[in-house]
Structures are given as C-alpha cells and as structure tokens.
Amino acid sequence: MALHVIRHPLVQHKLGLMRDQAISTKSFRELANELGNLLTYEATKDFELEPTRMTSWNGDSIQVERIKGKKVTVVPILRAGIGMLDGVLNLIPSAKVSVVGLYRDEETLEPVSYFEKFAGSMDERLALVLDPMLATGGSMIATLDLLKKEGCTRIRVLVLVAAPEGVEKVLDAHPDVDIYTASQDDRLNEHGYILPGLGDAGDKIFGTR
Ligand SMILES: O=P(O)(O)OC[C@H]1O[C@H](OP(=O)(O)OP(=O)(O)O)[C@H](O)[C@@H]1O
Ligand SMILES: O=c1cc[nH]c(=O)[nH]1
Ligand SMILES: [Mg+2]
Secondary structure (H helix, E strand, O other): OEEEEOOOHHHHHHHHHHOOOOOOHHHHHHHHHHHHHHHHHHHOOOOOEEEEEEEOOOOOEEEEEEEOOOOEEEEEEEOOOHHHHHHHHHHOOOOEEOEEEEEEOOOOOOEEEEEEEOOOOHHHOEEEEEOOEEOOOHHHHHHHHHHHHOOOOEEEEEEEEEOHHHHHHHHHHOOOOEEEEEEEOOEEOOOOOEEOOOOOHHHHHHOOO
C-alpha cells in the first residue's frame, strides 16, 4: 500500500541518538525498543473501537471503548527484530508472537532461512513484522512470502530505517503491505549497508560486533 515515514519529534530524536558511532549496546537496545513502541502507536491508529459496559469506581455502570476483536501476531525477524519486540508488546500485550529466522548471506546479500514458528490462526491475524533494517529488501520479501503462505492477508511492516531500493522492491513484490519507518535513508553502499544507516543492527543489539 504505502510507505509511512513517522516524522514525530520523539521518533526523529531517538533515531538520531542511535546513529552515534559511540553508542553503547545498552542505549542502542533501549532506543530500538522505544522506537518499536512509537512505530506501533502509529501503525495501530486505525484500529476499530467498539462500545462495552463496565462497572466504574463508584459502582455505576458506564460505557467505555475497547479495541474490536483484533487478533494480532507480532513477527520479529531474527536476530535483530527481537530488539524491537518488548517495545511492541508493551502496547499490545495480548499479541501472539511468531518468529522468522533469516540471515543475509554476506557475499550474495540473499536471505537464508533457518527458522520459522507461527502462531495459530494466522489467516485471522493482523501481522506486525519487526526488523530494524530494511536494506535490499530480500529478507523482508522472504518473510512476507512466508506469512502469506501461512494465510496472512493483513500485514504491516515496522522498520527503524529503510533504504529506498529495498522499499521499492518490497512494495513491488507486496503492494498490499504498509511499511512504517522512522526514516527512509539515502542509499545502500557497495556491501548492501544502509547509508547513513545504523551499521549492523543485529550485532549492536546482541553485543556481537
Ligand atoms: O534487506 P536485506 O538486504 O535483506 O537486509 C536486512 C536484513 O539484514 C539484517 O539481518 P542480518 O542478516 O544481519 O541478521 P541478524 O539480524 O542475525 O544480524 C537485518 O536485521 C535484516 O534482517
Ligand atoms: O545497514 C544494514 C543492512 C543490513 N543489515 C544491517 O544490520 N544493517
Ligand atoms: Mg546483522
């Protein structure tokens, strides 16, 4: 469907902090979760509400609103997507977690799949796919292919930083998907890394750089 770049000042400020070469693992992790949280806020703003009744503090019966029967699965792409997971689940604690394991071959830049475990009733769920980085788009397209094979029809992608090349490829392959990001950056370098980017997000989150 579309690319949504979230220009909210908190999002832009936190993303800016993540770009610092001297950032600690602790700060990088915290910010990845905080941005996951803020992107979730944006990606869920059209959720439907329905009225429901409850007994309030003084015993009165009152009408309140609640989210209407929305089944959600959150899908972190291993490893780096785990770095956003807590931030997303903080806002949607009832979501089921599905996991897709993929790494990008360093030479070919092609995604290599090594794990998948999906929640039940995927055809009834809205899927929120998490990965800090959308570079060539190969890993995201492979994930979206898997989710559709499982029956998913409603999918939103949450990435901290996206490269224009990858966004174009993902939306060409999956035009029904919405992508929420804090930034569409300039381009990919000759090794497929996003510029200005964040470097290797998985290594920074897992402390393996
Ligand atoms: O758009 P692409 O060109 O496919 O690249 C993006 C992918 O690369 C990174 O994962 P990586 O392969 O480094 O695995 P990791 O999360 O285990 O570090 C990143 O987290 C994405 O999953
Ligand atoms: O810039 C990039 C590209 C792929 N994976 C990352 O972690 N960073
Ligand atoms: Mg990595």
